[in-house]
Amino acid sequence: MTNPKIGVIGIPGKWSTEVLADAVEARTGYRLVIDMAKVALDLGSGAIRFKGQDLGELDALIVKKIGGEYSPNTLDRLELLRMAEARGVKVFSGADNILRLINRLSCTISLRKAGIPMPETLVTEDVDQALEAVREYGEAVFKPLYSTKARGMCVIKADQPKRELRRDIEAFRRHNPMMYLQRKIVLPGRDLGMVFLAGRYLGTYARVSQNDTWNTTIHSGGRYAAYEPPESMIELARRAQAPFGMDFTTVDVAETAQGPVIFEVSAFGGFRGALEGPGIDAAAAYTDHVLALL
Incomplete structure (x- = not known):
């Protein structure tokens, strides 16, 4: 496909959204960052409008963030994307796939059904x-x-x-x-984000605690670092993400005395952790993946 029009759904001005839009623009010459709070679906005509652009006329949409915070309202926004898919727009990852991960309980049930070890x-x-x-x-x-x-x-x-x-x-x-x-699991001062592109393992970053908080998130003051996990851990993470069919995701893994456990599979994945940890340009890799499938 020559010069496809690919929109990026995310939070305008946020780093991960903008670097993905940069990667798309560098390869296609087209840039459109879409805030789902400003999208309207006209069920009569089927038009999905954002600032005068009918998203149903695009070739693809890449979902980096569906909103600033997860909530039931996030599910409503994903329903609008299902209409875009019905009009032939390729959505990465698919709306139904993301729906299964937004709700922590839905994700947990799927992981348990797949026999994935998790905390009690x-x-x-x-x-x-x-x-x-x-x-x-x-x-x-x-x-x-x-x-x-x-x-x-x-x-x-x-x-x-x-x-x-x-x-x-x-x-x-x-x-x-x-x-x-x-x-509550006693962590060894870190937990892991294992990065997958369409089921293919790319690398792992660690979130390392910098204080005495109980979690290691960057939001709580942690930092990213590179990490080389054993093959057995990579295989566990691969099995964890497989049921969801995501085009891009990270699997959150914790190391325990009894072996690794999975916290969750991410609906959107961590671009900054991938870059600052193992040096993976996730935005470029993801965009190339999308272009190959168009």
Whole structure:
């Protein structure tokens, strides 16, 4: 295809969105960064409009970010992309594929069905059962079903009076009726992001903690570093991402005394970690992949 028109769905001005748009523009001469908050779908005509451009007339869309934060509203935005696909626009990764990863519970169920090792996890709306799980675990990480970069997560410890423990759980539940909690894992000062392009392993970066926070995310002050995992860990991550059929993703892996476990498979993948860690230009690799398939 000569000079295809490829739009980049993301957050205008954000680094990962702009470097992907740069890579697309360098190869095609076309640049369009799309903010899904400003897209309108006219079901009568089928037009999907963004600043006068009908997205249904493009050759492809690459989804870098669907919004600044994950939420049920994110699912609504993905539905608009399903309409673009119905009009023949290639969407990378496919809207249905991304849908299965936006919700943490959906991702977890798929991983468990595939036999992928994960931290001990309880999902419930019942405060009493959550309380008993915290007592069993000693410490539990409570995670919203829709979140990124550990936002909204908290650690609740069992070594406090039952009344205070219940209070903390109920405070989390007020904003998260379906509670998702995992046994807190002692990390070796890092966790890993393993990068895959259409199922092909590209490399691994570590998120290294720089302080005494319980998580290693860059949002909490961590830094990226290169990491060379053993082949067995690469194979585990490959199996974890396989059910989702993503064109680009990262698999979050933690090392434990019992062996590696998978935290999650990312709906969008970490461009900055790939670049600052193992030196992978993910934007260029992803764009070349898309162009090869057009």
